[in-house]
Amino acid sequence: MNFPAELKYSKDHEWVKFEGDTAIIGISDFAQDALGDVVFVNLPGEGDEVNAGEAFGDVESVKAVSDLVSPVSGTIVAVNEELADAPETLNSDPYGAWIIKVEGVTAQEELLDAAAYEAFCAEEA
Amino acid sequence: MISSLYIYSASGSDPFENLAREQVLLERGPADGVVLYLWQNQNTVVIGRNQNAWKECRLSLLEEEGGRLARRLSGGGAVFHDLGNLNFTFLLPREDFDIPKQLQVICNACRSFGIPAEISGRNDLTAAGLKFSGNAFYKSGSRAYHHGTLLLNADLDKLTRYLSPPKAKLEAKGVASVRSRVENLCVMEPSITKEAMMRQLITAAEKVYDFTAQELVFTPEMTAETARLTEKYASREWRLGANVPAAFSCQQTFPWGTVSLELQVERGIITHAGVFTDAMAWELSQLIRQALEGREFSRSAMQEGLLSIQIQPDIRDDVLRMLAEQEI
Numbered sequence: 001m002n003f004p005a006e007l008k009y010s011k012d013h014e015w016v017k018f019e020g021d022t023a024i025i026g027i028s029d030f031a032q033d034a035l036g037d038v039v040f041v042n043l044p045g046e047g048d049e050v051n052a053g054e055a056f057g058d059v060e061s062v063k064a065v066s067d068l069v070s071p072v073s074g075t076i077v078a079v080n081e082e083l084a085d086a087p088e089t090l091n092s093d094p095y096g097a098w099i100i101k102v103e104g105v106t107a108q109e110e111l112l113d114a115a116a117y118e119a120f121c122a123e124e125a
Numbered sequence: 126m127i128s129s130l131y132i133y134s135a136s137g138s139d140p141f142e143n144l145a146r147e148q149v150l151l152e153r154g155p156a157d158g159v160v161l162y163l164w165q166n167q168n169t170v171v172i173g174r175n176q177n178a179w180k181e182c183r184l185s186l187l188e189e190e191g192g193r194l195a196r197r198l199s200g201g202g203a204v205f206h207d208l209g210n211l212n213f214t215f216l217l218p219r220e221d222f223d224i225p226k227q228l229q230v231i232c233n234a235c236r237s238f239g240i241p242a243e244i245s246g247r248n249d250l251t252a253a254g255l256k257f258s259g260n261a262f263y264k265s266g267s268r269a270y271h272h273g274t275l276l277l278n279a280d281l282d283k284l285t286r287y288l289s290p291p292k293a294k295l296e297a298k299g300v301a302s303v304r305s306r307v308e309n310l311c312v313m314e315p316s317i318t319k320e321a322m323m324r325q326l327i328t329a330a331e332k333v334y335d336f337t338a339q340e341l342v343f344t345p346e347m348t349a350e351t352a353r354l355t356e357k358y359a360s361r362e363w364r365l366g367a368n369v370p371a372a373f374s375c376q377q378t379f380p381w382g383t384v385s386l387e388l389q390v391e392r393g394i395i396t397h398a399g400v401f402t403d404a405m406a407w408e409l410s411q412l413i414r415q416a417l418e419g420r421e422f423s424r425s426a427m428q429e430g431l432l433s434i435q436i437q438p439d440i441r442d443d444v445l446r447m448l449a450e451q452e453i
Contacts, residue, residue, distance in 0.1 A: 012266070039200075039300055040175040040200075040298075040299060040300050042174070042175055042367070042368055043368060045368075055265065058174065058175075060173075060174060060175045060200040060300055061200075062247065063247065063262060064199065064200060064261075064262035064263060064264050064269075065173075065174045065175070065198060065199050065200040065261075065262070065263045065264070066263075066264040066265070067264070067265045067266070069266070084298060084370075085298075
């Protein structure tokens with residue numbers, strides 16, 4: 001299991017990378033492993049507002065539909081449309097396959113650093 | 126930790142209200158317990174969260190015959206419900222979510238009637254190789270649900286008819302249904318009734334979870350939330366507006382020439398209409414394109430669009446007739 005040190009993580013198993021004013025969001029290696037093979041990603045639209053702790057889309061795997069929970073509040077400025085055609089990228093490259101980019105971040109959930117998140121996952125497993 | 130078992134049986138058979146209740150039980154149900162929710166929908170096709178409605182069911186046929194299309198929160202394929210089908214939902218804390226344990230309840234109830242129920246793959250229950258139950262799962266925050274169908278004596282002719290692939294040419298992204306050979310439990314064991322199955326499900330749940338079942342009562346807040354969510358489930362936006370893009374095409378030859386339509390549909394709206402013909406002037410196909418783009422992907426909205434433009438009446442009538450014959 002991979003936990004890149006430069007990222008922050010939510011307890012809902014999303015990762016966040018802050019680049020200037022932009023928060024880039026995806027799902028963690030732990031999350032993709034728990035989901036199993038992803039068959040569809042229900043993506044939001046550019047310009048949609050997201051709220052910290054609320055669902056902004058969902059991921060359907062062979063096991064279940066699971067909500068994608070935003071770790072931050074703000075406005076979606078980019079959506080990774082490639083996931084519509086290649087949802088399995090979330091399994092093969094969870095840290096490369098970003099889902100949304102959010103700007104104007106006004107609030108965020110409690111975020112963990114890589115070490116704390118790894119410990120959190122060890123408890124959940 | 127689960128510390129109690131609750132039962133809730135829906136009295137109505139409206140699919141939108143029943144799905145709303147299910148979501149309320151997920152989001153506002155007792156935090157410490159497992160809820161077994163039993164419900165039935167009359168004459169309804171229920172599609173998975175990420176399916177394209179037109180691709181999975183013969184929507185116009187279903188609606189012409191008084192049926193309804195609903196979309197659920199969980200994934201997977203399209204199913205047909207009528208009063209010969211009993212639905213069950215286990216709603217519980219995510220940490221207690223245990224598919225084999227939940228399926229054990231269903232299998233035990235079926236076996237009490239002598240049905241040799243077996244778990245097949247992740248999602249199905251079968252007896253003698255015939256599927257009688259399909260299951261699907263949804264997780265949100267700290268809660269999760271597992272629901273499924275139980276074919277008791279459902280109208281399998283309707284099931285086959287509504288879930289057979291539409292005749293129109295349609296290509297869609299999204300999750301495709303997997304077709305199975307299905308059978309009613311009543312054919313295998315005529316003594317099974319809905320009431321008897323409900324009793325056995327409750328008894329089996331009490332044994333597996335080791336609690337005495339209590340009846341769950343909706344609070345006024347839960348009832349109000351159910352009413353609000355019923356509107357969501359009944360809305361066109363939820364049922365047909367999912368982010369599952371599709372391309373629809375049809376073609377027909379008339380005395381005046383051949384016309385073909387290619388429509389891109391996103392979230393239930395026609396975003397691009399290609400109109401190709403060997404007969405009409407280019408201006409005319411542009412008129413038709415403009416009449417369709419931006420409208421709902423429904424026969425009535427498309428007909429309204431065509432009636433709003435100035436074109437030769439016989440051409441308009443032929444195109445309208447072509448659209449009327451499509452399974453949209």
